Amino acid sequence: xxxxxxxxxxxxxxxxxxxxxxxxxxxxxxxxxxxxxxxxxxxxxxxxxxxxxxxxxxxxxxxxxxxxxxxxxxxxxxxxxxxxxxxxxxxxxxxxxxxxxxxxxxxxxxxxxxxxxxxx
Amino acid sequence: xxxxxxxxxxxxxxxxxxxxxxxxxxxxxxxxxxxxxxxxxxxxxxxxxxxxxxxxxxxxxxxxxxxxxxxxxxxxxxxxxxxxxxxxxxxxxxxxxxxxxxxxx
Numbered sequence: 001x002x003x004x005x006x007x008x009x010x011x012x013x014x015x016x017x018x019x020x021x022x023x024x025x026x027x028x029x030x031x032x033x034x035x036x037x038x039x040x041x042x043x044x045x046x047x048x049x050x051x052x053x054x055x056x057x058x059x060x061x062x063x064x065x066x067x068x069x070x071x072x073x074x075x076x077x078x079x080x081x082x083x084x085x086x087x088x089x090x091x092x093x094x095x096x097x098x099x100x101x102x103x104x105x106x107x108x109x110x111x112x113x114x115x116x117x118x119x120x
Numbered sequence: 121x122x123x124x125x126x127x128x129x130x131x132x133x134x135x136x137x138x139x140x141x142x143x144x145x146x147x148x149x150x151x152x153x154x155x156x157x158x159x160x161x162x163x164x165x166x167x168x169x170x171x172x173x174x175x176x177x178x179x180x181x182x183x184x185x186x187x188x189x190x191x192x193x194x195x196x197x198x199x200x201x202x203x204x205x206x207x208x209x210x211x212x213x214x215x216x217x218x219x220x221x222x223x224x225x
Contacts, residue, residue, distance in 0.1 A: 106154035
């Protein structure tokens with residue numbers, strides 16, 4: 001059974017870099033049939049797609065965040081990661097990792113989410 | 121950017137009601153639309169993809185329809201477990217969500 005688990009610091013200082021990791025179990029991140037992605041949700045607000053990536057290198061980013069976002073894949077650990085630079089208070093949110101069927105960019109499985117607060 | 125507009129924002133209903141939520145895209149997205157259900161403190165759950173395909177394990181009282189710019193999610197007979205917030209998502213170019221529709225009693 002597929003499970004995705006986000007991990008990383010729950011508190012990030014303004015102007016610093018937010019780093020989160022998603023550990024995948026029950027499937028290989030090298031599965032040809034899937035992409036892997038990140039979505040966030042500010043408290044009390046709606047969902048925002050951040051970006052998605054394939055294990056072999058393709059990456060797609062939300063244009064509004066593209067200059068600050070990097071998604072990477074670590075096949076040896078079956079993990080993928082998110083880095084968001086120069087964070088501000090508006091980046092505070094619950095961050096979800098998720099799986100996307102290749103060629104159909106909806107999210108069919110989600111992690112439980114990780115709350116990230118931005119404060120000095 | 122493709123904007124997704126859901127209506128209504130809030131919907132009050134009773135158990136057994138037929139409920140319809142609408143999602144409109146700012147430009148044609150063919151059938152590249154998904155619907156999700158989210159309960160407080162939980163991750164969203166996929167209900168429908170490609171506008172009308174029911175995700176495995178999702179009750180048949182959920183159905184989706186539409187293409188182009190107008191889409192609907194219908195719950196044929198609302199159950200207690202269905203009180204939640206529902207989001208649409210377009211994945212034609214590249215991906216945006218609607219603002220959500222809260223279904224409450």
